Amino acid sequence: MTIKNVRTQSPLVLTYANFVTPQFVANVVNVIGASPLMSREVSEFNDLCQIADAVVINIGTLKANELSDIVTLSKVATNLDKPVILDPVAVAVPFRSKAVQTLMQEGHVDIIRGNAAEIAWFADIDFDSQGIDATGSGDVIAIAQLAAEKTGAIIALSGAKDVISDGHQTAVIETDVPLLSTNVGTGDALSSVIGAFVAESLTVENVTYAMATFKLAGLKASRQITTPGFYSMQLLDELAAITSEEVATFMTESVQYL
Numbered sequence: 001m002t003i004k005n006v007r008t009q010s011p012l013v014l015t016y017a018n019f020v021t022p023q024f025v026a027n028v029v030n031v032i033g034a035s036p037l038m039s040r041e042v043s044e045f046n047d048l049c050q051i052a053d054a055v056v057i058n059i060g061t062l063k064a065n066e067l068s069d070i071v072t073l074s075k076v077a078t079n080l081d082k083p084v085i086l087d088p089v090a091v092a093v094p095f096r097s098k099a100v101q102t103l104m105q106e107g108h109v110d111i112i113r114g115n116a117a118e119i120a121w122f123a124d125i126d127f128d129s130q131g132i133d134a135t136g137s138g139d140v141i142a143i144a145q146l147a148a149e150k151t152g153a154i155i156a157l158s159g160a161k162d163v164i165s166d167g168h169q170t171a172v173i174e175t176d177v178p179l180l181s182t183n184v185g186t187g188d189a190l191s192s193v194i195g196a197f198v199a200e201s202l203t204v205e206n207v208t209y210a211m212a213t214f215k216l217a218g219l220k221a222s223r224q225i226t227t228p229g230f231y232s233m234q235l236l237d238e239l240a241a242i243t244s245e246e247v248a249t250f251m252t253e254s255v256q257y258l
């Protein structure tokens, strides 16, 4: 789905958010022309999944007694044929590892969007991290492909090199924009943006389009603003203004299918 279609169809993205970044995530979903909705109340998940076009589960600030809620949310969404995107924040930390194992075994996830260290955990490859950030280096293409094979999910690995893979088809977007990585919550927002773009159909192409749109907006914002505070505001403005034509040109120049 193109950004133009997102604006005309305005998909509703239901996000089980962390308590750090929900305002930013909601604003990002809103400025691309989709509709944000956040909930953590299990008794309304059925009603909300009926009206949602995609469901995003972020484990950033999950508590033990909420684990069964996200399992339920993933099952309800899947039964209604709505795509489920997992954002596995700091998944290598033991409580989070166990939570994600349970979610994957008892529930269902279609797409996993994380930084290189988070995706490396699914591939069973060591990759240095510091809390929410990937700090190491490695072969991110191999990591994404292996994670896709092991999980059966479409992998959306973000970083200086974005890699999107279902284990068969792999796309790479290589564009360095350091301000994008240092702003807390850009990854969380990207996960919900992906939700909007796969609302119609769950494909590697649509995930790639979402990642490219976000990266291009980040690149344009970095040409206007070089300090972190106003940068996140500029990113919202660039996302609001970005056109299908610009995204198409950027994709021709910067997206490589392997």
Ligand SMILES: Nc1ncnc2c1ncn2[C@@H]1O[C@H](COP(=O)(O)OP(=O)(O)OP(=O)(O)O)[C@@H](O)[C@H]1O
Pocket: 089, 114, 115, 116, 132, 133, 134, 158, 159, 160, 161, 162, 175, 176, 177, 178, 180, 181, 182, 183, 184, 185, 186, 187, 188, 189, 190, 214, 215, 218
């Ligand atoms: N060095 C970089 N150069 C260009 N883009 C980057 C870089 N690092 C991250 N990005 C982009 O920043 C966005 C967020 O990805 P990132 O990998 O930082 O997520 P994250 O670590 O989950 O973030 P957070 O936890 O703060 O939400 C993506 O669009 C990604 O492509």
Ligand SMILES: Cc1ncsc1CCO
Pocket: 018, 020, 021, 060, 061, 089, 132, 184, 185, 187, 188
């Ligand atoms: C800083 C932080 N801590 C838990 S979630 C989060 C936001 C980035 O995902």
Ligand SMILES: [Mg+2]
Pocket: 089, 090, 114, 115, 132, 187, 188
């Ligand atoms: Mg993150």
